Amino acid sequence: MTQQRKPATIVAAARTDRDPAFASVAPPIWSSDTYRWEDADTKPGYDYSRTVSPNRDLLVEALAELEGAAGGVITGSGQSACLLAFLLLPAGAHVLAPHDCYGGTYRLIKGLEDQGKLRATFVDMLDAAAFERALKGGADLVWIETPSNPLLRITDIAARAAAAKQAGALVAADNTLLTPLRQKPLALGCDLVMHSTTKALNGHSDLFGGALLARDPALIEQMQWWSNAAGLNGSAFDSSQILRGLRTLPLRVRQQEESATRIASWLSEQPQVQAVNFPGLDSHEGAALAARQQSGPGFMISVRVKGDASRFLAALDLITLASSLGGFATLICKPATMTHRGMPPEAQAEAGIHPDLLRISVGLEDADDLIADLARGLAAL
Ligand SMILES: *Cc1c(COP(=O)(O)O)cnc(C)c1O
Secondary structure, three states: OOOOOOHHHHHHHOOOOOOOOOOOOOOOOOOOOEOOOOOOOOOOOOOEOOOOOHHHHHHHHHHHHHHOOOEEEEEOOHHHHHHHHHHOOOOOEEEEEEOOOOHHHHHHHHHHHHOOOEEEEEEOOOOHHHHHHHHHOOOOEEEEEOOOOOOOOOOOHHHHHHHHHHOOOEEEEEOOOOHHHHOOHHHHOOOEEEEEOOOOOOOOOOOOOEEEEEOOHHHHHHHHHHHHHHOOEOOHHHHHHHHHHHOOHHHHHHHHHHHHHHHHHHHOOOOOEEEEEOOOOOOOOOHHHHHHHOOOOOOEEEEEEOOOHHHHHHHOOOOEEOOOOOOOOOEEEOOOOOOOOOOOHHHHHHOOOOOOEEEEEOOOOOHHHHHHHHHHHHHOO
């Protein structure tokens, strides 16, 4: 058996030997939409770029090695990777998803349900009894997202996946928030792992992308078939950029996590703060589970301030008010009116998305400067 390579080696070494023409170290971008056939009866490995593309292959190989997958599909966005997972299901399938899942995922599942394409049950994944009850009627797909967004609640992947498998369901995990460096859902029993590569994997806030990965070759083949049929595949240029971003992922995540840990503990000591959600804090309800299931706390923090969140946000000078995460710049957002505005108020309240809740994606600035900026915000409350 070949030795399993460490993540930093996987990303640094990814296909630096793939240019047969000039032996360039950085892989080229093969932007051609189509490829020449030697004769009409022998289909070449690459024929038409909606179906297969060398740049997507380089990226999927690196991501699959990081996740312990056998392969997968690179899509044009995180949401098209979600859609691809739903395309694998039969008509009328029952999908069990977290009541506090990513707003776009919630919207997509609801939209498909409203058209009668599937039946959805949104459940609190941390409530084992409620989860078991929802599974009783049978399920085709169980969707896991942990840590949740924006509350960073931790779902026990191994426990939920085992119960879901026993009920005959496929299990998918959205691993966007932690990246494969900090959590490996396939090793914990999931069938599918999904990423918005728009976020930390690319890390530079300059494109959209997604990935859906699996271990089972039959599942991978179905994913490739649907992605080609529906034209969900990502572009050669974006795939090349994401692989470029991926090369520094281990460095970025380490730095962002270190800063996030400092910021979260600083926030938790401030009198103008009601609550801090960060899996690395001992006070976090999921801290023990996170320590077991994750190899680090990640770089996301959410915080409830005392008073008017708008005044806090208006006083910030360095941190940008914007709704993405995982990039080089520290971003803050108000989920109730930004990322989760597609969720009806009752659903927001049930999911704990209050108007004073703010989500921070810690970036690569110096932590001292970030803390000084947050102090400005708190002083304005
Ligand atoms: C951003 C995000 C998505 C959607 O990805 P896009 O690339 O924006 O389509 C899905 N899940 C999570 C957790 C995300 O953060």
